[in-house]
Each structure stands twice: as C-alpha cells, then as structure tokens.
Amino acid sequence: MTSSQDPYQGDDAPHARDEQWPQPPPYPPPPPPQKPQPxxxxxxxxxxxxxxxxxxxxxxxxxxxxxxxxxxxxTRGEPLGKWAAVAGGVGMVLGIVLGAIIVGSMSS
Incomplete structure (x- = not known):
C-alpha cells in the first residue's frame, strides 16, 4: 500500500519530465552589422x-x-559615392554645353 508521502512513481514524476524534455540551448547573439569594404x-x-x-x-x-x-x-556606404554623383552632374552640364557649342558652330 502506498501512502501519500511516497515519492512520485511513473511518468508523472518531476524528474522524469526534466529528463524527457531538456531545455533548449540559449540562442547565440546576432552578429554585428558589417560595413561595406572601401x-x-x-x-x-x-x-x-x-x-x-x-x-x-x-x-x-x-x-x-x-x-x-x-x-x-x-547610401550604401561607398566613400566616393557623393563625388560620383557630383561628377555625373558636372559631366552632364559640360556635355550639354559642348553639344550646344558644336551644333551652333555647324549651323553658322
């Protein structure tokens, strides 16, 4: 006969639950964000x-x-990006002026 002070028997025992379902390992921290290479x-x-x-x-x-x-x-972190944009604008203006000069000299 079992008394109410007997330890748990069978699958309902607390130690049996701990062994059957171990805790998952903690997740590793996320890696730090990487900057683009210059x-x-x-x-x-x-x-x-x-x-x-x-x-x-x-x-x-x-x-x-x-x-x-x-x-x-x-915007992607390239150090020369803003200078490329400036050069694109200057190249566009110079190309338009050069084209206007060439067209003007041909029509005279």
Whole structure:
C-alpha cells in the first residue's frame, strides 16, 4: 500500500519530465552589422565612367545615370559615392554645353 508521502512513481514524476524534455540551448547573439569594404566601390566607379561618357555622348542619359549611381553608392556606404554623383552632374552640364557649342558652330 502506498501512502501519500511516497515519492512520485511513473511518468508523472518531476524528474522524469526534466529528463524527457531538456531545455533548449540559449540562442547565440546576432552578429554585428558589417560595413561595406572601401575597396568595393563598384557603383561609384561606374558612376564616374558614366560622368566621363556624358561629356561626349548623350549627356542627359549618362549624366543622370552617373548621378543615380553615385547617390545609390553613397547610401550604401561607398566613400566616393557623393563625388560620383557630383561628377555625373558636372559631366552632364559640360556635355550639354559642348553639344550646344558644336551644333551652333555647324549651323553658322
């Protein structure tokens, strides 16, 4: 006969539940955010190339492309991004002025 002071028997015992369902390990902390490498400035480089091409060919298209690529590169942390955007704008203006001078000299 069992008395009310006997320890738990069977599956209802507290120690049996602890052994059957162990606690999961704690989650590791998330890794710190990584900054882009300064050598990875692809968008800024392409923006500078577009700025140079804008001086001679289709200044509105290539100038705007240089501005947009420079801005996107700047928002992604590229140090030369803002300068690529400035160069795109300058290349666009120079290309438009150069084109107007060439067209004006041809019509005279």
């Amino acid at each position: 050598s990875n400035q692809i968008l800024s480089i392409i923006g500078f190339v577009c700025a140079a091409v804008a001086v001679l060919f289709i200044p509105i298209l290539f100038g705007l492309a240089g501005i947009v690529l420079g801005i996107v590169g700047h």
